[in-house]
Amino acid sequence: MSLLDRHVGLVEALRRSGVPVSLAEDLDAVRAAQQLPLLDRDALRAAYAATLVKRPTHRPNFDALFDLWFPPLLGDGIVRDEMAAPEPDQQPSRLGLSDGPEALAHLRDRLAEALGSGDPDLLAQLAREGVGRFGEMKGRGQGQASWSAYTALHRIHAAELVDRVVAGLAADPDDAPAARRRVQRRVEEFGRYAEADARRRVAEEKGADHMSRHAVRPTVENLDFTSARRADLVEMRRQIHPLARRLATRLAREQAAQGRGSLDFRRTVRASMSTGGVPLETKHRPRRPARTDLVVLCDVSGSVASFAQFTLMLVFALREQFSRVRAFTFVDEVTEVTDRFRPGADPVQTMLDLAASVQQVAMFGRTHYGRALERFYERHHDALGPQASLLVLGDARSNHSDLALPTLRRMVRESRHAWWLNPEHARHWDTGDSAASAYGEVVPMVECRNLTQLGEFVHGLAI
Amino acid sequence: MVTWFESPADAVKRLADVGYLADDDTATTVFLAGVLGKPLLVEGPAGVGKTELAKAVTAAADAALVRLQCYEGLDEARALYEWNYKKQLLRIQAAGAQAWEETHDDIFSEEFLLTRPLLTAIRREDPTVLLVDEVDKTDVEVEGLLLEVLSDFQVTIPELGTVVATRRPFVVLTSNASRELSEALKRRCLYLHLDYPDADREKAIVLSQVPEAGERLVEQLVEMVGRLRELELKKAPSIAESVDWARTLLALDAGHLDADVAARTLGVVLKHVSDQERATKELRLARTS
Structure with a gap:
């Protein structure tokens, strides 16, 4: 593969993963x-990063793809086999690297040392060796072997070494917590190196192009709420405030330009x-923007809880853009949560x-839209009114129970606007117990799967 | 074409000579910006040394800095050039019997032109660094204006003709990402995302700014700041604030940073009440009464 081919391959893989490269x-x-x-x-x-990647959220994908198309080395590179005792009569496995228990113990010893010193090059080298020795999953024929970082990391089990390393590092007991954190960070680093190395080896076997289709995850703002992992949720939470700030700036600008x-x-x-x-320039009074009253009704049952939280946080971060916001959560019971969002509170x-x-709103613990809507109308219907916009958040999966469509219809009639935000992909609507189209006939239903879509929707709401 | 830096290594060395400790990525990107003659867009959280980078390049290359501070409502007249109306009016009044054609030619000449940063930078003959600071604060129209200037390094003044740069300035744009810049602008720039530095580099930076603080104290401080940044705070402490903290501790004559001292001086690095509460809770600092 020539250098130019590699370059073009990388650029195409980047474009496929959603990085716009002109x-x-x-x-x-x-x-x-x-x-x-x-x-x-x-x-x-x-x-490459300076010329091709112009958004920080694209950087992790770029790094992964760069490693695939421009791997740091091929195969095992040059690994000094310190356990070396090449037995002539034995048929050497691929490169003659043994993966027996002695080899494992030896690697762990060296890893403990590396974790202590914290030399990233040494860690990366050990990760490579570890994956090469313990992560191989032999295939039947040529080109069918595969590598698994998971297997390698499981066998090496670096987390177990932490205590040993910390004991060696911290002579002073006061320093122990700090040392522990440092070592733990290095263990995570080691894990990342191992994962990258396994990807690289597989790419070598199956082609970078093949790997780049599978190894790349969508960027945080395009990641579905429903498929986010714990680490992703934390990252998303960090994105909420910058997103709110960007939206607020944009809104202020648009309102200023609005005539x-x-x-x-x-x-x-x-x-x-x-x-x-001579009056060359006329000056005008700013126009007073009309602000919306917002009533948010969120399903906080397990499946869609994170989506509701993100929406509420974003709405409250943009509090100034609305004249009043009231928030209610429900599973099968309704409660008001407006007072939990204090200005300047810790997210x-x-x-x-x-x-x-959530504990308070789950009597039986199963989502029951009909009951929740009835209860809301019964107790809090003063929240609605000709100034209010109603926002219902949920996946419209009501466990085949009563939908209370007439109540919802009445609620919609009593408010100025109404929308239903659904965190599921539109193609999953109406599958199983989803009552998306039944509710969709009463309230316009909007697909809202990720932060980008959410941001766009809230922006449209505030203007 | 002038060469700004010989190689990435040269960039590291010369930036370090003027007190800016750049990592390899930064140095490589700065080197490329110089050698390709492209503007450099630096993005990142507040207080990681974006503006300082431009100043350091200026000092390292022995150039002059022309700075355009962006703000909402910045317009062509403030960014590019403006005719000096008052002087022109005076000139017309003083013309007396002179023919209008002559006066007309006269009042649209060099003498009545007020050059603003962009035009100044382009017309300078000596090495120049043009710093367009906080470009995300401007309106979208100004971005359009920047496009012409940054891609062709020329400015068209209808009455005078097109002014082309004799020597390309080294352009640095900084942004806090408070809004998305247009794709067109990003496409014309090299992009550098400056983030908080790793512990070793931050230690070196703080030590170079406050050498009296001593290695041990700075190490503790950097470790603490690193932990603060891992928390979910509204505003994570910046490098500038780490340096301030080191100065504070020095002024208080605190030999080391323990939970008690940290709790008392937390206000130097965290400027939100909720952030301080969160930090006190998570890091188990002694609560101040």
Whole structure:
């Protein structure tokens, strides 16, 4: 594979993964690469990153793909087999690396040392060796072997070494917690190296193109709420405030541009002084934006809880854009949670409070939309009114129970606007116990699967 | 074409000479921006040294810095050039019997032109670094204006003609990402995301700024700041704040940073009440009464 083929392959894989790379940027990358010593892989990575990747959220995918298309080494590279006792009569496995218990113990010893010193190169080298020795899953024929970082990490079990390393590091007991954190970070680093190495080996066997179709996850803002893992949820939570800030900036701008108010005579005359009394520029009063009253009704049952939390956090982060926000959560009972969102409150605490409030709204623990809607109308129907916009969040899966469509219809009639946000992909609507189209006939139902869609929707709501 | 830096290694060395400790990625990107003659867009959280980078490049290359501070409502007249109306009016009044054609030619000449940062940077003959600071604060129209200037390094003034740069300035744009910049602008730039540095580099930075603090104290401080950044805070402490913290501890004559001292001086690095509460709880600092 020539260098140019690799370059084109990488660019195409990037585009497939959702990084918009224009032809101009493609050419820039080639020009930049020419200016650098070809053998310096890190410099090449920096050059590609500077020219091709213009958004920080795209960076993890870029790094993964770069490793696939420009692997740091081939096969096992040069591994010094310190257990070396090449027995002539034994048929050597691929490169003669043994994966027996002695080899494992030996590797763990060296790993413990590396974790202590924290040298990233040494860690990466050990990760490579570890995957090569303990992560191989032999295939039947040529080109069918595969590597699993999971198997390798499971056998090496680096987490078990932490205590040993910490004991060696911290002479002073005061330092122990700090040392432990440091070592734990290094263990995680080791895990990442091992995963990257397993990907690289598989890519070598099956082709980078094949791997790049499977190894890449969508960026945080395009990740589905329903398929997010724990680590993703934390990352998403970090994105909420920047997203709210960006939306607020955009809204302020659009409202300012949205046409001018009446002529401000005083300021116009005053401004004309600098041009000799000729009013070259007219000044206008700002227009008062009409603000919406928002009523949010969220399903917080297990399946869609995270989606409801994100929406509530975003709505409350943009509180100034609405005249009033009231939030209610339900599973089969309804409660108001507006007071849990205090200005300047700690987002983590708010999340915990919300999670705790779920206990109060689950009498039987199964989502029951009909009952929840009835209860809401019965107790809180004063929240609705001609100024209010109603927002229902949920997957419309009501466990085949009564839907209370007439009540919802009445609620919609009593409010100014109404929407239903559904975190499921539209193609899953109406499957199983989903009553999406039944509710969709009463309230316009909007698909809202990720932060991008959520941001767009809330933006449209506030303007 | 001037060469700004010989190689990435040269960039690291010369930036370090003027007190800016760049990592390899930053140095490589700065080197490329110089050698390709492309603007460099630096994005990242507040206080990680985006503006400092531009200043360091200026000092390292022995150039002059022309700075355009962006703000909402910045327009062509403030960014590019403006005619000096008042002076023109005076000139017309003083013309007396002079023919209008002559006066007209006269008042649209160099003498009545007020150059603003973008035009200044393009017309300079000596090495120049143009810093467009906080470009995300401007309106979208200004971005359009920047496009012409940054891709062709030329400015068209209807009355005078097109001014082309004799020597391309080294352009640095900084952004806090408070809004998405347009794709067109990003496409024309090299992109560098500056993030909080790793512990070793931060230690080196703090030590170079506050050498009296001593290695042990700075190590503890950097470790603590690293832990603070891992928490979910509204505003994570920046490098500038780490340096401030080191100065504070020095002024308080605190030999080391323990939970008690940290709790008392937390206000230097965390500026939200909820952040301070969170940090006190998570890091088990002694609560101040």
